[in-house]
Amino acid sequence: MDKNRYLDLSNLSKVYETKKGPFVVLEDFSLQIPESEFVCLIGHSGCGKSTILSMAAGLNDITKGSVAVADKEINGPGPDRGVVFQAPSLLPWLTAYENVMLGVKKVYPHASAKEKEEIVMHYLQAVGLSGAIDKKPKELSSGMRQRVGIARAFALKPKIMLLDEPLGMLDALTKYELQDLIVKLHAEHKLTTLMVTHDVDEALYLSDRVIMMTNGPKATLGDILINDLPRPRDRQTLLNHPNYYPYREHLISFLEEQEELKKKHA
């Protein structure tokens, strides 16, 4: 197995059929993510970030190109890929515990009841929810619901984690808490991760590399920032690092350039 292309997105193109005819959102997008790497994907709204993620998740047909996980080409969703969206789709009539258990039962059909319980409790504890396991989604704050979504994804022990703006709808404080949680989980599990975000500071805090996408239509990879800010990271040390602001400036300049191009072509 080639560990340098643990998640291999190869020459991806996506055409959506619309009333006005075919719409080429994405053209020839390639990205290889080595095992354990954390990659953030940034780009202007509508450039196709979620489209890439949903194709990698197997939830959206690939028009051209391929996605492989650990050398195995995917052709649909699978337990090898955990997915967390902006709002977790929890079943409202089940408790936090039962929502996580649902997936665990599917992925570990042969585990004993005690083993399954241990897995569920381990991940609910890891996301700081041991005190709320019996609460239903409507009794939880949006941050807590997202913690359940994260626990559910990790409990399935996927090979790859796909995060589509998981913190996009949270208030600033909750967002910081969950960023810290994601940093902690990544340090512990070293899961190969592809995460979409709009937030350049979040990208610099979490990632090993930041992939910048050009505008659509026909969006593709525009630039890559190698984020070698030292780990383990904490917010304050990062902000004081001499490379923090140059890296941030690099990302913002790219987005500004794309904004200018967008205006020119409007």
Ligand SMILES: Nc1ncnc2c1ncn2[C@@H]1O[C@H](COP(=O)(O)OP(=O)(O)OP(=O)(O)O)[C@@H](O)[C@H]1O
């Ligand atoms: N099912 C669909 N049919 C037609 N067009 C679609 C469909 N899904 C997405 N699109 C269009 O494809 C483009 C890319 O959408 P996508 O959601 O991937 O972008 P994004 O970069 O994730 O945007 P955002 O940052 O706003 O979430 C957008 O113009 C969107 O309107």
